[in-house]
Amino acid sequence: MARPHTSWRCQQCGHAEPRWVGRCPQCGEYGTFVEEAAPVAAPGPSGVTASPQPVTALADVSVEExxxxxxxxxxxxxxxxxxxxxxxxxxxxxxxxxxxxxxxxxxxxxxxxxxxxxxxxxxxxxxxxxxxxxxxxxxxxxxxxxxxxxxxxxxxxxxxxxxxxxxxxxxxxxxxxxxxxxxxxxxxxxxxxxxxxxxxxxxxxxxxxxxxxxxxxxxxxxxxxxxxxxxxxxxxxxxxxxxxxxxxxxxxxxxxxxxxxxxxxxxxxxxxxQPSAALLAGRDGGVSGSVVMATMEGTRPLLVEVQALVTPSYLQMPRRLAVGVETPRVLQDMAILERRAGISLGSHDVYVSVVGGVRVSEPAVDLPLALAIASALKNRPVGDGVVVFGELGLTGDVRGVPHAEARMREATRMGFGDVLAPASAASAGGSARFVGVRTLAEAVERTLG
CATH class of the missing domain: 3.40.50.300 (P-loop containing nucleotide triphosphate hydrolases)
Structure with missing residues (x-):
C-alpha cells in the first residue's frame, strides 16, 4: 500500500514544511509544527475545464435599499x-x-x-x-x-x-x-x-x-x-x-x-x-505630574488624564515603565526634554500612565506627556483648567495635529478654560482661552515657570 503523503504545518503562521522542524523559519516560534495530510486531488482527466458562467455587468447589479x-x-x-x-x-x-x-x-x-x-x-x-x-x-x-x-x-x-x-x-x-x-x-x-x-x-x-x-x-x-x-x-x-x-x-x-x-x-x-466625563471622574486637581490631554478616537474627541511619576533611582539602569502609551514614544519625549528643555532625567525612574485603561498612540500625546514628566520632576502642577495637545519634533518644536477644532470644542464643553496647543492651531477658534506655543521649552516655561 502506498504511504499517504503528509506535510508539517506551523499552527502559528501556517507555514508548511515536508518534515518536522523545531523552529518555524517563517514566524520563529518553537514546537508549533503539526503533521497534516496533504489534500488529495479530485480524480478526472487532465485538460477538462469547467463550463463558463454568464458574466453580469457591474452597473446592472442591483443593491437592496x-x-x-x-x-x-x-x-x-x-x-x-x-x-x-x-x-x-x-x-x-x-x-x-x-x-x-x-x-x-x-x-x-x-x-x-x-x-x-x-x-x-x-x-x-x-x-x-x-x-x-x-x-x-x-x-x-x-x-x-x-x-x-x-x-x-x-x-x-x-x-x-x-x-x-x-x-x-x-x-x-x-x-x-x-x-x-x-x-x-x-x-x-x-x-x-x-x-x-x-x-x-x-x-x-x-x-x-x-x-x-x-x-x-x-x-x-x-x-x-x-x-x-x-x-x-x-x-x-x-x-x-x-x-x-x-x-x-x-x-x-x-x-x-x-x-x-x-x-x-x-x-x-x-x-x-459621556466618555470624557467618565474618564476624568475622580481626578484630583492641583497635583504634579497630571495633565489633561485632548485625544481623538476616530472622529470623536476625548479628554483623558496623562499621569507621570518621577523618583530618584537606586539602580544602575533607571526604570522607564509606560501604561497606555508606547514606551519608545516615552523614551523619545524624555530625550527631547533633556536636550531641548534642559530637564535631566538620567538618574530618575520614570513611570507614565493613561488613566482609565485607554491606549493613546497618536503623536498629539507628545506635548502632554512631556509636560507631565516635567511637572512630576519639578513637583509643580500644570493647572486644573488646562487641556494640552501637540506633537513634538526632535528639534524641540511643537507641531500641529489634525482635528484641532474638535479637540478645543470638547475642552470648552467640559468646562476647561485654557487650551495649550501648537501655535499653528490658533485659527481653530473656540471659547476657551488659546495658549499657543512653538517650542517645548516655551511650553515648560509657561506652565511650570
Missing part, C-alpha cells in the same frame, strides 16, 4: 460604519474575559427583540451556560441557539432555517469533518472560515465570528483569516478596567477610524454616553 441594519447598540453600529451589512462577515477578537461574547449576545438579543432572526452557534459553552449569561444581560428572548462545532451541521442548519444573522463563538472551536487536524489548527480554521464566507456571500446571511488572540495580541490562526472577512474588530482595555474600546482595524464597508466605548457592568456592557 436596506443594505445595512442596526444592531440596536449605538457604539457598536458606529464601529461597524453604521450597522451590519447584509451578507458580510465580521471577525471580532480580544483577550479572554474582555467582553466579546457578552457584546455579541447583547447585540443578538437586541436584533431578536426587533424581529431579526438570529442563530447563535455556541462552540465553547453549553446551552445552559449561554442561557445563564443571556439572563444576566437581558437577552434571552428572540435568539435561536445551536450548540454545535461541526461546520457541516452549522451550514445545513443555516440553509434550512435561513436566519438573517449568525453568531459563531468561536471560530477556533469549529472543525470540518472532511479534513484532518484538531479544531483550532491552521487547516481547520482556514477551511471553516472559507465555508462561512461562502455561506454569507451566496445566501446573504450576515456572519459574526469570535476569534481568539495570541499572546502578542493578534487573532490566532493563519493571517488569511483576517483577509477573507469583511470587517475585523478588536477589543482593547484590560479585563480589570471598567472601560472597553472596540476598534475597527479593517472595514470594507466603512471607516477604520471609529471606535466604540463601553463600560463593563454587572448586567453586561453599557454604552458610555
Amino acid at each position: 436596506e443594505f445595512r441594519f442596526s444592531t440596536g447598540i449605538g457604539e457598536f453600529d458606529t464601529v461597524l460604519g453604521g450597522g451590519l451589512v447584509r451578507g458580510s462577515v465580521v471577525l471580532i477578537g480580544g483577550e479572554p474575559g474582555i467582553g466579546k461574547s457578552t457584546l455579541l449576545l447583547q447585540a443578538a438579543g437586541s436584533l431578536g427583540h426587533r424581529g431579526v432572526e438570529v442563530l447563535y452557534v455556541c462552540g465553547e459553552e453549553s446551552a445552559q451556560q449561554v442561557r445563564s449569561r443571556a439572563d444576566r444581560v437581558g437577552a434571552a428572548n428572540g435568539i435561536s441557539l445551536l450548540p454545535e462545532v461541526d461546520v457541516s451541521v452549522i451550514e445545513a442548519t443555516v440553509l434550512a432555517e435561513k436566519p438573517a444573522v449568525v453568531v459563531v463563538d468561536s471560530i477556533q472551536t469549529l472543525f470540518d469533518p472532511g479534513l484532518d487536524g484538531v479544531p483550532g489548527s491552521v487547516g481547520q480554521v482556514r477551511a471553516t472560515a472559507a465555508r462561512l464566507v461562502r455561506l454569507a456571500k451566496s445566501h446573504g446571511t450576515t456572519v459574526i465570528v469570535v476569534g481568539h488572540v495570541t499572546k502578542e495580541g493578534s487573532i490566532a490562526g493563519p493571517r488569511v483569516l483576517e483577509h477573507v472577512v469583511d470587517t475585523v474588530l478588536y477589543f482593547e482595555g484590560a479585563s480589570d478596567h471598567m472601560f472597553r474600546i472596540v476598534r475597527a482595524v479593517k472595514n470594507r464597508f466603512g471607516s477604520v477610524s471609529e471606535a466604540g466605548i463601553f463600560e463593563m457592568t454587572g448586567s453586561g456592557l453599557a454604552e458610555v454616553a
